[in-house]
Amino acid sequence: MPSFDTLNTAWMVWDDPAPAPEEAVLEQSRELDRLLAEIERRAFRMAQVALRDPDDALDVVQDAMLKLARNYAKKPSAEWRPLFYRILENGILDLQRRRSVRKRFMAWLPGPKEDPEGEALDPLDSVADSAPAAPERMMQDQAMQKLEASLRELPARQREAFMLRNFEGLDVAETASAMGCSQGSVKTHYSRAVHTLRERLGEVW
Amino acid sequence: MATLEERSRALFDESVDNLDMAMRSRLTQARHAALDAAGRSGRRRGMLRMPLWTPAVGVTAAAVLGVALWFGGHGHHGVAADSQSSFEDLDIVASSEEGSGDAMEMLQDDIDFYGWADKAAGSEPAA
Numbered sequence: 240m241p242s243f244d245t246l247n248t249a250w251m252v253w254d255d256p257a258p259a260p261e262e263a264v265l266e267q268s269r270e271l272d273r274l275l276a277e278i279e280r281r282a283f284r285m286a287q288v289a290l291r292d293p294d295d296a297l298d299v300v301q302d303a304m305l306k307l308a309r310n311y312a313k314k315p316s317a318e319w320r321p322l323f324y325r326i327l328e329n330g331i332l333d334l335q336r337r338r339s340v341r342k343r344f345m346a347w348l349p350g351p352k353e354d355p356e357g358e359a360l361d362p363l364d365s366v367a368d369s370a371p372a373a374p375e376r377m378m379q380d381q382a383m384q385k386l387e388a389s390l391r392e393l394p395a396r397q398r399e400a401f402m403l404r405n406f407e408g409l410d411v412a413e414t415a416s417a418m419g420c421s422q423g424s425v426k427t428h429y430s431r432a433v434h435t436l437r438e439r440l441g442e443v444w
Numbered sequence: 445m446a447t448l449e450e451r452s453r454a455l456f457d458e459s460v461d462n463l464d465m466a467m468r469s470r471l472t473q474a475r476h477a478a479l480d481a482a483g484r485s486g487r488r489r490g491m492l493r494m495p496l497w498t499p500a501v502g503v504t505a506a507a508v509l510g511v512a513l514w515f516g517g518h519g520h521h522g523v524a525a526d527s528q529s530s531f532e533d534l535d536i537v538a539s540s541e542e543g544s545g546d547a548m549e550m551l552q553d554d555i556d557f558y559g560w561a562d563k564a565a566g567s568e569p570a571a
Contacts (some may be wrong), residue, residue: 268479268483271477275475275478275479276472276475279471279472279474279475280460280463280468280471281456281460283463283467283471284456284459284460284463293467297467297470297471297474299479300471302477304474304475304478304479305477305478305481305482308478308481308482308483309481309482312482335537379455379458382451382455383455383456383458383459386456387456393547395490397525404454405449405452406452406453406456415501431448432530433448436448436452437448439566440448441448444448444451
């Protein structure tokens with residue numbers, strides 16, 4: 240026979256909670272806005288590293304924002320950041336899968352081919368930038384391009400672990416939550432990513 | 445000397461800081477659009493949201509109404525039957541031979557008869 244506590248809890252669950260006051264909803268929305276404003280540029284750059292195309296990266300980031308606000312706004316705010324990155328990474332992987340399918344399909348058709356990353360070749364990419372850049376800035380840009388290229392060559396899970404831990408500063412538990420895997424897996428992916436990047440970038444850096 | 449992690453993080457941070465204003469603006473617009481859309485969808489869900497106990501209240505109200513109609517209907521039937529019975533009684537009284545004009549004439553005849561019988565009984569010699 241269920242105890243009184245059980246029945247009481249069941250009643251509380253069965254009963255519909257009162258709608259949150261307007262002020263609480265507004266405060267929640269403001270808090271979410273602050274978090275997203277804080278991470279949106281970094282999230283965009285992470286998506287751009289994986290996808291290269293800025294428009295695709297922007298779409299994926301906006302979609303992740305919308306899903307977080309629509310489906311998880313009522314979760315504790317401490318969970319928002321890992322949840323956001325989980326949604327973002329799912330969006331990136333989904334877009335990469337669609338690109339892969341489109342690339343296989345396009346290979347059967349006549350006409351201009353795509354580059355190995357699955358993006359159409361833009362003739363303007365081969366035109367040199369007329370604005371002179373400072374040598375230091377040029378070196379940094381080149382180093383970043385090499386880093387991005389190396390990150391793109393990593394397996395998706397290793398890239399994800401490296402970027403979340405190293406770029407975004409999530410701890411192991413948060414990264415595991417964002418990746419939907421165990422903390423041990425995060426450590427393994429991260430360690431392998433660092434090892435591979437050292438091998439590839441060691442000579443240049 | 446910076447480690448790979450430190451160097452890569454510094455480069456990444458710098459690339460974030462160097463995002464052009466156009467992209468920053470697009471990101472801000474995207475954020476506002478996402479929050480607005482989520483807010484609209486939440487309000488729509490709120491309007492459509494129905495308390496969990498609503499079906500129970502509906503069933504109870506339907507049961508009460510059904511019982512009321514059942515007994516109310518029977519009560520009405522009873523009143524109608526009574527009314528009908530009363531009308532039938534009135535009709536019987538109005539149309540019965542005892543209440544009719546013919547009956548009154550017969551009653552008048554009977555009075556004459558009873559008067560004749562009374563005289564006849566008084567004049568008849570005792571046996």
